[in-house]
Amino acid sequence: MGDPGYYTITELADRVAMSPRTIRSHRGRRLLDPPVRRGRSAFYTDSHVSRLEKIKDLQDRGFNLAAIDALIGARPAGDADTLAAVLRPLAARHPHLLPALARHRVIDRDLQVIRPEVLGAALALRQAGVSGEAALRVLGATLDGAERTAAELRRFALAGTSAPPDRLARLLDVLLLEAFRLAVTAARA
Numbered sequence: 001m002g003d004p005g006y007y008t009i010t011e012l013a014d015r016v017a018m019s020p021r022t023i024r025s026h027r028g029r030r031l032l033d034p035p036v037r038r039g040r041s042a043f044y045t046d047s048h049v050s051r052l053e054k055i056k057d058l059q060d061r062g063f064n065l066a067a068i069d070a071l072i073g074a075r076p077a078g079d080a081d082t083l084a085a086v087l088r089p090l091a092a093r094h095p096h097l098l099p100a101l102a103r104h105r106v107i108d109r110d111l112q113v114i115r116p117e118v119l120g121a122a123l124a125l126r127q128a129g130v131s132g133e134a135a136l137r138v139l140g141a142t143l144d145g146a147e148r149t150a151a152e153l154r155r156f157a158l159a160g161t162s163a164p165p166d167r168l169a170r171l172l173d174v175l176l177l178e179a180f181r182l183a184v185t186a187a188r189a
Helices: 009-016 020-028 046-060 065-072 080-093 095-103 116-128 132-158 165-188
Strands: 036-038 041-045
Touching: 009 020, 009 041, 009 046, 020 046, 041 046, 046 065, 065 165, 080 095, 080 116, 080 132, 095 132, 116 132, 132 165
Parallel strands: none
Antiparallel strands: 036 041
C-alpha cells in the first residue's frame, strides 16, 4: 500500500470486498466520486471507503441500486466544509431554519455538517433556481413529514406482527421510499 488513506482501485476493492468493476460501475452511476489524481495515478481515499460501505450496507438491507440512488443520490456538490461555508450565510439570514436541520441531525449546533449527502441534495436545488432559504425550508418540511410518516408506518405495521423487527424495518424502508417516489412522480404529472 502507498500513503495511508490513499488506495489504488485494487487496494480499495480488497478493502471493501468489491470488485474493481463494481467500483467503476458505482462511479459511472455517480454514486461515488472520481478518484484523486496524483500525476498520472488515481487514488481513492477513506471517504470512498465510507461511501462504498454505505452502498454495501443498503444493498445488504435489500435495496437495489435505483433505490440506493434515490436514498443517497449522486454525491453532493462539495464536502462537509464546502457545504458549511454555503450554509453559514443562509443561517445568518434565516436562523429560524436551523432547528429542523439540527433536530434531524443534518447539522450540529455549531453548523458543522453531519449529513453532507442530505444537505448537499437540498442545496443542489439552488442550481435549478430555488433560493437557499426555500431549499432549506423544503428540506426541513420533508424531514419532518418523513419522520412522522415513518413513525406511523412502524407503529401500524408492528401491531400484531411476529416478523423480526430488523426485517420489518427493511421492508418498511422500501415501502416508504417507493410510496414517496410515487407521490413525487404524481405531483409532477
